[in-house]
Amino acid sequence: MTPESTKRFFVTLRDANPYPASELEYSSVFELLAAVLLSAQATDVSVNKVTRRLFPVANTPSRIVALGVAGLEHHIRTIGLYRNKAKHLYETSQILLAQHGGQVPHSREALEALPGVGRKTANVVLNVAWGEPTCAVDTHLFRVGNRTGLAPGKTPYAVEMQLLRRIPPEFRVDAHHWLILHGRYVCQARKPRCWECAVADCCDFQPKTPAP
Structure with a gap:
């Protein structure tokens, strides 16, 4: 071309x-991160169905940690790889609380250091949340x-x-x-x-x- x-x-x-705009549904940077993390090998439609159940119950790192891995699995079990995704989202929430004051970091290196967050997920968050090219x-x-x-x-x-x-x-x-x-x-x-x-x-x- x-x-x-x-x-x-x-x-x-x-x-x-x-x-x-992204077809994932979210109302905060953390919800965006969680939705993108859950979207690996899943459609946006299926992720939105899951997050409509999950986010009213747990949509912050502290609430995700309080829910626990088993609780996360219960809410997201209809999407593929839900056990690994629950573990990664739980561990990511723990790190955000311990190292970033509960906030999603605004740097590629810090994002990619989170469990389950690779380059693609980091790129989505950087672009959608902060308008990076x-x-x-x-x-x-x-x-x-x-x-x-x-x-x-x-x-x-x-x-x-x-x-x-x-x-x-x-x-x-x-x-x-x-x-x-x-x-x-x-x-x-x-x-x-x-x-x-x-x-x-x-x-x-x-x-x-x-x-x-």
């Missing part, structure tokens, strides 16, 4: 959705980056670095949201909906036509 087509790609996405490469961004020619790479980190180099500065804060929504609803894994794609003419990917 050329610089000209890359800019046209993001102008088109911006014009269609000027104020993109990061790109959290999940399965959707990895696919879109490679398929379109926007940011080809063999690993999520390689795709992330390509995105940060190639996305024009004025689009970097919102690019993560546009790309994940595009991958989730249009540039889908098995059957990309190229006939509905507003940016198909910007991509290196050969557009597909709908099945008869």
Whole structure:
């Protein structure tokens, strides 16, 4: 994808959705962190169903610790890997209380030191909570980056670095949201909906036509 087509790609996405946002439901930075931690290998829809039950009961580090691992498991048992996620969220809450005054730290290093928080989760929190120009490469961004020619790479980190180099500065804060929504609803894994794609003419990917 050329610089000209890359800019046209993001102008088109911006014009269609000027104020993109995460589809996870949250009302604080801690709720955001918890929701993203729970979202590994799970859909936002399934995580939102879980957090609608969990957050009214426990939506701060101290309340999560008071709930305990068993209590967490009870509230989140409908999502995959719930036992590991309960353990990580409990341990993360303990660390936030012991080392950060109960607040979510505003640094990549401190975020990635939390149990269950990797680079992708840290990028989401940094971008959504504080507006930093990061790109959290999940399965959707990895696919879109490679398929379109926007940011080809063999690993999520390689795709992330390509995105940060190639996305024009004025689009970097919102690019993560546009790309994940595009991958989730249009540039889908098995059957990309190229006939509905507003940016198909910007991509290196050969557009597909709908099945008869």
